[in-house]
Amino acid sequence: MHAFTLTAQVDESVPLDKNMATLKKLTDTTLIPGYKQSWIGIAKAYQESAATMVMLIILAIIFIYAILSVQFESFIDPLIVMLTVPLAAMGALFVLWIFGQSMNIYTQIGLITLIGLITKNGILIVEFANQQLEKGLNAIEAVKKASELRLRPILMTTSAMVLGTMPLVLSNSSGSESRRVIGAVLVGGLSFGTVLTLILLPTIYALVKGDQFYQFLNLKIFSKLNLK
Secondary structure, three states: OOOOOOOOOOOOOOOHHHHHHHHHHHHHHHOOOOOOOOOOHHHHHHHHHHHHHHHHHHHHHHHHHHHHHHHHOOOOHHHHHOOHHHHHHHHHHHHHHHOOOOOOHHHHHHHHHHHHHHHHHHHHHHHHHHHHHHOOOOHHHHHHHHHHHHHHHHHHHHHHHHHHHHHHHHOOOOOHHHHHHHHHHHHHHHHHHHHHHHHHHHHHHHHHHOHHHHHHHHHHHHHHHOOO
């Protein structure tokens, strides 16, 4: 069995994942069939850390969902709250795309931190809206009142977190590259996620918690079972 090691000097200004993709494409088109490829050194560590971080993100989402299920004593309310996570992730990835950053260990750390921070907005609205439902208001009136009364706390806490993260984005000292990436993820995710949450989450809450949704759901179930 023949084996050989291929080393390459890459442009440090290009993200590591892009260099790895280019090198793999080159070896796939150059080597004869039958060779198996594996990474070593920094590339191997990056590949292993990427797989580990995906698992950590999934576990973080499951853990937060479990805690929220206990808090709300419901399996539906946590899903409404967790709607804030993909919205914030979209904002974080958009900011990374603007600044030409790649998915590395620092962006992944920022995303895990973002999951815990952004769900706070959904909790504030959903918890207060549930209290209004118990007082007899319908879903639309409850979430409207919750959004109005919780708007100031959401904006104040989000502004505090964004301003507190700005020193990471503006840092220029030794090792500032990693801090800037984490700061960009948090600032972008919190900013975009909060705006989108204030627009979409009340709408989703009104649809899910409204009587029409349950009537529609029951109608679908009964029609499939041929029941009246």
